[in-house]
Amino acid sequence: MQIMDELTRDIDEIALILRHFIKEKIVGFKKKGAVIGVSGGVDSAVILALCVQELGAKNVFGLLLPEKESAPSSNTLGAEICESLGVKYEEVPISPILEALDIYNKKDQVIKRTCPEYDPKIHETALVLPDFLSTGAVNVPYLKLFKDGEVAAQHRLKASDYLEIIGLQGVKQRSRMIVQYMYAEKMNYIVCGTTNKTELALGQFVKYGDGGVDIEPLADCYKTQVYALAKYLNVNEEIIKRPPSADTWSHYTSDQDFYWRMPIQVMDQLLYGQDHKMSLDVIEKNTGLPGETVQNALKHIERVKTSTEYIRAAPSTCFINR
Template sequence: MEAAEGKNVQILEELNRDIEYLALNLRKFIRKQVTGFKKRGVVIGVSGGIDSAVALTLCVQELGKENVYCLLLPEDESSPSSAILGAEICESLGVPYEEVSISPILRSLNIYDKKEQIIKRTCPDYDPDIHKTSLVLPDFLTHGLLNVPYIQLVKDGVPSGKYRLKANDYLELIGLQNVKQRSRMLVQYMYAEKLNYAVCGTTNKTELLLGQFVKYGDGGSDFEPLADCYKVQVYALGRLLNVNEDILKRPPSADTWNHFTTDEEFYWRMPLQILDQLLYAQEHQLPMEVIEKNTGLSSDTIEKTWRHIKRIRDSTEYVRAVPPVCHIGR
């Protein structure tokens, strides 16, 4: 996408223009990939979120509902609304789907027990009978570069305590949580290979730039139709494609905690529209005065945000990287 030139650039308008043309190109891309891989159709994991809803709708429009197979892949800590919304969009499009719980895989690896041990030693007041939990980070626009992860206890829908995680416990917790996305992709490939289908990914550009996906999990697909679309563009596509209003209104989330935790609370640390405008401005090297005008942020805050984004990208470089090969020159 080419940015308009001059000081009157409206970033959100730039991101949301030519959405019909974008949808057409995405559909062509989907067909090209499936045909190129010599596959009969696509398998897609449907989460009840906007990314999978848009990817699914585009696949159905281009390939036909008879060449798309959907999987709902809940686990014990998933929000019940995820499977409900996922089933609703599959049924509205007439696409065959199946619900396959990944909880047995997680229990076989003691993921839930290991996670609870970390929570118990971090949160002395934790009672699994009354508390739900989430992992949160401080809001960037309020707390700046301070990046300390906390376990938050929630009782009856109300936060009742927040406890700082030790570094080692945080790393172990992330490793345990990431098994969920990897288990989901394992199931998707099992079905895809049985059907001779390709696995359609649902990662968007915002996630790709920040490394906000799990290597060999949700990042392990055969092709990624949305990976050059910022998240706000995915929402614009959703409106164009008449995606269920409940999905359009649902906050983005990895949905791996029993208290629904949004991407803004844990990963982005700022509102999506601010983040996408900053990423777009950085990509197109827009002048500082244009960025200030569009985001409402001061130049000092914007500079701090650039440092924050750079730190995220540096720390997730290995997630985006293809495994290096040692070329021996023979």
Template sequence: MRIIGSSGTQITESNITQLAKNNAERLTDSSNIKILDELNKNTDQLAERLRGFIRDQVTAFKKKGVVLGVSGGIDSAVALTLCVQEFGKENVYGLLLPEKESAPSSKILGAEICESLGVTYEEVPISPIIESLGIYEKKEQVIKRTCPEYDARIHKTSLVLPDFLNQGLLNVPHIRLIKDGETVGKYRLRANDYLELIGLQGVKQRSRMLVQYMYAEQMNYVVCGTTNKTELVLGQFVKYGDGGVDLEPLADCYKTQIYALAKHLRVNEEIIKRPPSADTWSHYTPDEEFYWRMPMHIIDQLLYAKEHKLPLEVTEKNTGLTRDTIEKSWRHFDRVKDTTEYIRAAPPVFYLGM
């Protein structure tokens, strides 16, 4: 994933560290900081800077407009709205990219926001791509090995991890079976089966990006990404999938800030109220149940406090968590960041003469 700053410079690990240091120095009286207030302030200025960034990058690429995958989620809704405000509806093209396990509301809400903004859009189902690779069949084989009672005709499935705040460092993934909206079974996944499922699920995001670039190149447009800072720090995106884009305007905005932007931009209230999810399982699984393992407002405050090196007592006051839980969370973030570093890294390039 290539991240570009508002000045047009590429953001590297050292840049991020220096920015965090500078920001920490500006926080002169950290004992009185209210983290959520910090995250939610100056939203109008933030929107203006984001529009300027999008304009500068599209101009630098010498492209005519923007293609964007519209998922019905809050990130793509905010990015789409900013693009339309900057370039006009005639220079933005929306793509609805459902597959057979997508929630029906994803397509409905995606179409609604495109129509409300006057954006031309097209629905391109990616199920044929996924089926051609046998992804659904292979996924069912893993689930059947794990869940003896699984019946695709009556069960929906999701992948979940233990709640971090209640179960701590336990990091054991489970397949959950749902029948008629109720959980009827929960089965622990073996490590190899978990890795196989993650690899199979990643094909969905990579298939969507394949379609987006097909359209972008035909139209001489850029592909705009929708990854936010919470996702970026935790490696919550697929390399060469939703991470394989031309620009990432939201990558320095925590998820909490995305919600503030959505309200400022008057995004559809149904989208704002919808729990965020990758939407790749037959049962709609919120990010809080798998990626984050804690409520959004808590994880963003913890990440913000860690980035700005806020004292433990200030973090305790803001989050309501114990010192021990905060320290465990920060160690957990470090481990996740280390294990997902390869996702954020550009591929190493060999140069003659090095």
């Protein structure tokens, strides 16, 4: 079996299923349309195109939600796809929200504790994890400082500082979702999410941030399938080729550098093989990885799934019997 062939087949049928799902849910919720946070990335571009095909451009609204550490290309590409599809959109910078909560200053303090040479005037920053295929199970986060596009320093991040930084960064996605619901409720629209199956499995989203939506059409589509959908829907090639990223660090940091720790084609084949209980030999032949590496990678994925289970879980409820 060729896993990549399985991942990329029947894309036209998948697109139709997703379109019908979007329409069915909007009708069921008695809403008029959909609000989408448009990031300039492939996931939101695919969702935007599907919504326009099924609902019509007049019933879709895009929100560009930049902050001062966002890549300028995110806004440019987001605006371009909205305009090309005839979708009305608005830009609402979230930097004032983050500044009011002192997020940037607090993050700078953590970075300075870890990187004494850090100067926010000259350095861009990124949070990275070692490449899994070359380092194995080593799971130590590092802060990197960049000056003029080159790595100026790299420091290991302590666990307590890592947790603090993750908490601060999560405020960005949660602030964006506040704005999306403000518009959605005013317009009587749903908020349509953009999280795909790969991200969902790995807990690669912020609870009550980009995970706090009304519907998630892509939740059963691996990232590889999202790329195939993008090609089928004629999404701008610049968006398709752009390395996917949460875009919350001043130095553009790809999901491969932090979340996946390996190329997405390898990650998706491992996830697909695990989900479909494929033999080690089949996964080994498809990925081109040695059997031992495949075994270790599958164990790593299982650990990630377990450690992020709380992110996917609904709030626990206490029932009192009287």
